[in-house]
Amino acid sequence: MWIGSGNRLAVVAANHAAEAAGVRVGQSLADARALCPALVTKPADGAADARALTRLAAWCRRFSPWTAAVPADPEIPGEAGLWLEVTGCAHLVGGEAALAATITRAFARAGFSARAGLAGTPGAAHALARFGAQFTDQDHAIAPPGGEAEALSPLPVAALRLGANLCEGLDALGLRRIGDLYPLIRGPKRAVLARRFPSLLLERVDAALGRHFEPISPDRERPRFATRLTLPEPSRAEAVIERACERLVGELATRLAAHGIGAQRFVFTAFDTVGRSQRIVIGTARPLAAAKPLARLFALKLGGIDPGPGIDGFALEAFETQPLPLRQRPLGPEADGDGPRQDPRDDAAALAPLIDRLHGRLGRKRVGRIALHPNHLPERAQAFTTADAAEAERPPAPAPPETGPGRPVRLFPKPEPVDAMAEVPDGPPVWFRWRGTRHRVARALGPERIALDWWTLPGWQANPAAPAQPPALGTAIRDYYRVETEAGTRFWIYRAGLHRADAPAHWYLHGIFP
Amino acid sequence: MKEAPTPMRPPAPPGGARREAIARLKTEIARIEAAGTTAGSGTPAPGPVPFGIAAIDGHLPGGGLATGAVHEIVAGDDGMGATGFALALIARLTRATARSAWLWCGQGLPPYGPGLAGFGLDPAHLIVARCACDRDVLWAMEEGLGAPALAAILGDVAEIDTRAGRRLALAARLGGVTALLLRGGPDGQKGAAMPAVAATRWRVRGLPLAPGGGGEDGFGWRVDFLRGGGALPRSWQVLWRPGQPEAAAKTCEDGPKDDGWENGNTGGPGLAPPGALSLAAPLSGGAAPEGDTRPQRAAG
Numbered sequence: 001m002w003i004g005s006g007n008r009l010a011v012v013a014a015n016h017a018a019e020a021a022g023v024r025v026g027q028s029l030a031d032a033r034a035l036c037p038a039l040v041t042k043p044a045d046g047a048a049d050a051r052a053l054t055r056l057a058a059w060c061r062r063f064s065p066w067t068a069a070v071p072a073d074p075e076i077p078g079e080a081g082l083w084l085e086v087t088g089c090a091h092l093v094g095g096e097a098a099l100a101a102t103i104t105r106a107f108a109r110a111g112f113s114a115r116a117g118l119a120g121t122p123g124a125a126h127a128l129a130r131f132g133a134q135f136t137d138q139d140h141a142i143a144p145p146g147g148e149a150e151a152l153s154p155l156p157v158a159a160l161r162l163g164a165n166l167c168e169g170l171d172a173l174g175l176r177r178i179g180d181l182y183p184l185i186r187g188p189k190r191a192v193l194a195r196r197f198p199s200l201l202l203e204r205v206d207a208a209l210g211r212h213f214e215p216i217s218p219d220r221e222r223p224r225f226a227t228r229l230t231l232p233e234p235s236r237a238e239a240v241i242e243r244a245c246e247r248l249v250g251e252l253a254t255r256l257a258a259h260g261i262g263a264q265r266f267v268f269t270a271f272d273t274v275g276r277s278q279r280i281v282i283g284t285a286r287p288l289a290a291a292k293p294l295a296r297l298f299a300l301k302l303g304g305i306d307p308g309p310g311i312d313g314f315a316l317e318a319f320e321t322q323p324l325p326l327r328q329r330p331l332g333p334e335a336d337g338d339g340p341r342q343d344p345r346d347d348a349a350a351l352a353p354l355i356d357r358l359h360g361r362l363g364r365k366r367v368g369r370i371a372l373h374p375n376h377l378p379e380r381a382q383a384f385t386t387a388d389a390a391e392a393e394r395p396p397a398p399a400p401p402e403t404g405p406g407r408p409v410r411l412f413p414k415p416e417p418v419d420a421m422a423e424v425p426d427g428p429p430v431w432f433r434w435r436g437t438r439h440r441v442a443r444a445l446g447p448e449r450i451a452l453d454w455w456t457l458p459g460w461q462a463n464p465a466a467p468a469q470p471p472a473l474g475t476a477i478r479d480y481y482r483v484e485t486e487a488g489t490r491f492w493i494y495r496a497g498l499h500r501a502d503a504p505a506h507w508y509l510h511g512i513f514p
Numbered sequence: 515m516k517e518a519p520t521p522m523r524p525p526a527p528p529g530g531a532r533r534e535a536i537a538r539l540k541t542e543i544a545r546i547e548a549a550g551t552t553a554g555s556g557t558p559a560p561g562p563v564p565f566g567i568a569a570i571d572g573h574l575p576g577g578g579l580a581t582g583a584v585h586e587i588v589a590g591d592d593g594m595g596a597t598g599f600a601l602a603l604i605a606r607l608t609r610a611t612a613r614s615a616w617l618w619c620g621q622g623l624p625p626y627g628p629g630l631a632g633f634g635l636d637p638a639h640l641i642v643a644r645c646a647c648d649r650d651v652l653w654a655m656e657e658g659l660g661a662p663a664l665a666a667i668l669g670d671v672a673e674i675d676t677r678a679g680r681r682l683a684l685a686a687r688l689g690g691v692t693a694l695l696l697r698g699g700p701d702g703q704k705g706a707a708m709p710a711v712a713a714t715r716w717r718v719r720g721l722p723l724a725p726g727g728g729g730e731d732g733f734g735w736r737v738d739f740l741r742g743g744g745a746l747p748r749s750w751q752v753l754w755r756p757g758q759p760e761a762a763a764k765t766c767e768d769g770p771k772d773d774g775w776e777n778g779n780t781g782g783p784g785l786a787p788p789g790a791l792s793l794a795a796p797l798s799g800g801a802a803p804e805g806d807t808r809p810q811r812a813a814g
Contacts, residue, residue, distance in 0.1 A: 350663035351615055351641065357657050358643050366644040370627040370637040382627035384642065409601065410594050411626035437592075442722050488720030489593035490733065511626065514598020514720075514733050514754070 012044050012072060025078055026164065046072060049080065056112075057082050057219050063103055064089045066218050075163045078130050083122060083216045100140035116140035122216055123208030124148040127159035127178070149209050153179030160204040166197065181205055223259060225318035227251045234273045234310025241270065241305055241314075245298050248316040253291035256318060260326075262287025263318035268298060270305050271313035278305050283364065284356045286349075287322050293353050300360045376450050378411055378510060406448070406482075408492045408511030415508035418493065425499040428481040432493065434509050439485040446481035450494075482513065490514070563610040563692075565603075570750060574714070575743035579603060581611070582690040583713035584682045588740075589698035590719030595735045597625060599718040600694045601633040602754055604666045607692055608635070613665040619643040619654040620670025620696075652678045655693055659685035667693040679711035714742030721751055 009029035021036040033039055053069035060067045066085035073079040084103075090096045100116040107114035117129030117140065124143055128151060132141030143151035152159070155178050158167050175181055184193050185205055194202055206212035227248045231240070245268060256262060264287055268280040280301045288294055305311075358367040368386040375381050420432035428444035454476040478494040485491070490513035496506045562578035564571045571577050579585065585603075589596035604616055618624045618640060627637035643658075645651045648671055655669045659682065674695070686693050695712065721734035733754045740747055 351661065354617075354657060354661040354663070355641065358641075358654055361653060362643055362645060362650060366646075368642055370624065370640055370642060372627050372637055378626075378628070382637070384624075407626060407628040407632065408594070409597050409625045409629040409632075410623065411629070413623070484720075484722055486722060487591060488595075488722040488734065488736075489591055490720060511629075512594045513629075514594045514601065514735075 044072075053080060053082065054219060060084055060103075063099065066216065068216050068218050076161050079161060081126070081129065083125075085216050085218075086118070096142055097140070100142060101138075104139045114139070117142075119143035119148050119151065120145055121148055121208055121210045122214050123160065123204060124152055124210075126161065127152055127155050127208060131155045131159040149182065152208060153177065153182070157181070160201070160208060162201060162204060166201060169197065170201075178205070178208075223261075225252060225256055225259075225261070225263065225321060226315060227255070228313065228315040231312045231314075234312040236307040236310050238302075238307075241302055241307070241311065242299070244314045245302055245316070246295055248314055249295045249298065250291045252316050252318060253289055253294060256289035256321075260324055261321050262289040262324040264288070264320040264322075265318070266294065266298075267317045267319065269315045269317075270311045271315075272308045272311045274309055276308065280304065282356075282360065285352045285359070287320075287324055288356075289324055293356070296353075297356055297360050300357065377452060378407070378450070379413060381407075408490075408513045410512040411492075412510055415494070415510040418507050418509045420493070420495075420505070420507035422495075422505065425501075425505070426479070426495075428483060429493070429507060432483075432507060432509070434491075439487070439489070439491070441483045442486045443484040444481045445483075447479035447495075448481075450478045450480060452476040452478070478508075480510070563603075563606050565606065567750075567752070570737075570739075573739065573745055573748055575745055579606075579692070580713050580743070581607070581692045582686050584679070584686050584693045584695060584711070585742075586695045586697060586712035586715045588715065588717045589696070590717045590736070590738070593720040595720040595733070596696055596698065596716075596718040598633075598733055598754065599716070599735055599737060599752070600668055600696055601625065601630065601635060603694060604668060605633045605635055608639075608665040611665045613663060614639040615641060615664055616666045616668065617641045617643060617654070617658040617661075617664055618668045618670075619645055619651050619658070620668075621645055621647070621651065621672075622670060648673045652682065655682060655695075656685045659689040659691045659693055662690060664691050667691060668696060669693060670696045672697075676711065683711045683713070712742070715740040723753075 011023060011025055011027045011029060011032050014023045014025060014032075018032075018036065018039060021039070023032045023036055023039065027035075029041065033041070050069070050071045053071065057067045057069040060082055064084045064086045068083040070079060070081045070083060086096075086099060090099045093099045093102050096118050100118050104114050104116050115129050115133060117125040117127065117132055119125040119128055120143065128141040128143060132151075132155070141151070156167075156176060157170050157178055157180075159178060162170075170176070170181075175184075181193075184190065185202065190202070203212065207214040229244050229248055231244070235241075248268070252266075264284050266282045266284075268282070269277050270279075271277045280298065282294070282297045282301070284297070355367060364386055368384050371383050371385045373381055373383055416434065418432045418434045420429035422429045428446060429441055431438060431440045433439070477498065478496055480492060480494040483491050483493060491509055492511035492513065493507055493509045496508060499505060562574070562576035562580050564578035565574075587596045587600050608614055608616065614636070616635075616639060619642075621644070624640070624642045624644070627640075630637050630640070643654045645654055651669055651671050652674065655667055655671075658664055658667045682693060682695075717738040717740055718735050721736045723732060723734045735752045735754070736749065737752045738747070738749045739745070
């Protein structure tokens with residue numbers, strides 16, 4: 001893993017095999033490649049790493065309620081990690097060593113290689129976790145209470161999170177280990193050190209030794225919207241399930257509304273007495289926090305719950321939460337009504353409940369809108385978009401390509417072949433047979449010639465290696481006629497390709513006019 | 515039936531006065547019924563939406579297509595005439611209700627988007643609900659009837675029973691939304707009759723236009739009004755001319771003898787649609803007449 005920092009590409013992470021080959025974190029990518037030509041490199045994704053760390057920090061709340069993620073810093077190699085404030089937590093698992101071992105074991109089981117450092121100050125714990133490996137054969141290092149100075153003394157100065165430049169400066173003076181700094185931070189030499197180096201150095205040393213308090217800021221816990229209900233005794237009655245759902249929906253909606261938050265996914269779980277659980281998942285087109293529409297959406301699906309031997313618990317959770325947009329309530333006499341009134345012309349907002357309910361019963365793929373595409377080919381001039389996509393990013397509607405009656409109201413996705421007879425070779429048909437019925441043409445308008453984009457046709461695309469010949473001139477076109485039968489039905493039929501003396505014409509019926 | 519006279523009963527008015535009283539009571543009942551139906555929903559349904567064709571509007575009670583009701587349109591042939599007639603009505607309804615969104619539900623294919631432009635409808639306002647069975651179609655229609663943001667609902671239904679029909683009619687009355695039930699057509703079952711719960715029932719089939727008849731851009735339909743609102747069955751020939759702002763031919767009242775298309779204004783200027791329904795020749799009474807229904811160009 002490498003990352004660009006300034007004009008230098010640096011290694012930010014390396015696996016065991018690479019480290020065995022001599023690759024070190026903080027090296028330039030060019031050096032690493034020179035050391036190990038077979039090195040597989042990938043650019044680091046800092047944002048994804050930070051997200052993963054945040055998730056791990058949340059997971060670590062099982063060990064301590066006070067956890068924080070430290071994002072990677074390109075200046076300080078190996079900075080990324082997790083803080084856990086374990087004061088008062090260690091005895092729960094049998095002491096500090098047991099706690100550190102438990103944590104590293106849990107990470108190893110999850111596929112992470114982790115090292116733990118435990119000390120009285122965050123700075124010391126940080127240094128021990130990253131640089132304490134050389135002094136212990138375990139995957140954790142613990143400084144006894146008050147023993148931070150002694151434990152840190154043999155570690156390199158880089159363990160103080162100082163950055164490469166500062167470390168080089170100290171190195172030039174022969175200050176390579178943290179212990180080398182101890183004589184300099186007390187007495188008159190402290191002023192010299194403060195003048196010579198940025199204040200960061202003294203801050204970090206003081207913090208690591210506990211002379212200066214360094215707080216850990218925990219990640220803010222996002223409110224979780226979930227309610228649950230336990231029945232005093234199991235029930236199989238439908239009415240009980242309905243009542244329970246109604247009550248949970250009411251509670252959840254109250255909490256969501258209090259936070260000004262709406263959710264787009266709701267999961268209702270019913271637990272029965274033999275330990276099975278059944279889930280009903282509801283998705284909505286826009287964030288929802290109101291009890292009534294939510295209850296109606298669930299009412300559509302509650303019948304799918306099989307009570308089995310009896311249900312004794314329910315839970316309702318809200319996911320994909322986001323702040324609700326504020327609605328302005330009208331002033332004047334209308335404001336006296338109960339709740340905000342919706343303007344029926346406020347299309348998207350007023351239609352959302354309907355679309356949600358259609359989704360609930362018909363499925364998300366079956367409800368949507370028709371989007372026009374600027375394509376000459378009739379079957380590609382429109383596409384069905386699901387309502388979610390349509391509401392999320394509705395493209396500016398292109399001007400309707402035709403205002404006249406040039407397009408039918410029924411278009412067959414696949415043109416249907418018909419037998420047809422034309423009076424003149426490239427004229428409209430005089431009769432045709434479609435679905436077993438013979439129609440005589442009384443009137444025909446056209447032709448309207450539509451050329452196909454032959455480069456997208458299957459035969460042309462099939463063989464990109466061999467340069468295929470474009471189709472012969474005049475074969476990839478359609479001549480459309482609007483014909484009216486003697487009975488009064490109007491069809492859209494076309495002849496594929498130009499008339500050729502050596503081949504019969506192929507006619508297709510593609511649409512029906514009103 | 516003989517009734518014992520009670521002291522409370524007013525004396526029966528004689529002759530013409532009685533008819534007058536009955537007429538007064540009828541209007542009173544109509545007023546009460548209208549008030550009762552709109553009380554349930556937040557948005558009262560607008561009054562009947564006129565077709566913009568004097569002959570049809572004059573024949574229908576209320577002067578147009580009742581909103582907040584279910585109307586049934588039966589396809590009389592394999593063409594799309596019934597769909598076209600329904601789309602023309604939806605275009606009228608969207609303008610009259612000032613709502614743009616409308617819902618299509620059915621098992622087959624929704625109307626072809628580019629073809630909607632010919633009726634002045636923007637496909638972006640169409641919500642498509644593709645259903646797996648008739649029960650879902652009826653359910654989706656009922657849901658849509660409760661959504662006051664919709665201008666109209668077009669439902670493609672093959673089978674419907676009295677109970678479902680009554681549910682739809684009730685939902686339409688409460689919600690104030692108009693539903694058009696499309697029956698038959700190229701994908702549907704022909705001859706499937708709906709129980710008499712729709713407010714009106716129509717049958718539409720394509721009508722051949724004589725060469726040049728009605729201009730080259732136009733669709734001719736033979737529209738049979740089968741029943742509804744106590745009006746008698748009647749048939750008309752209707753010409754739909756897309757893209758013509760005010761061209762709307764007027765009727766020739768006296769049958770097929772003189773059935774030329776004339777120009778005339780049929781709607782208010784604000785309602786002038788890009789396409790206009792136009793009417794020719796109410797066919798001689800009754801809904802079932804066959805024979806020569808082809809409009810001919812008038813000489814003069």
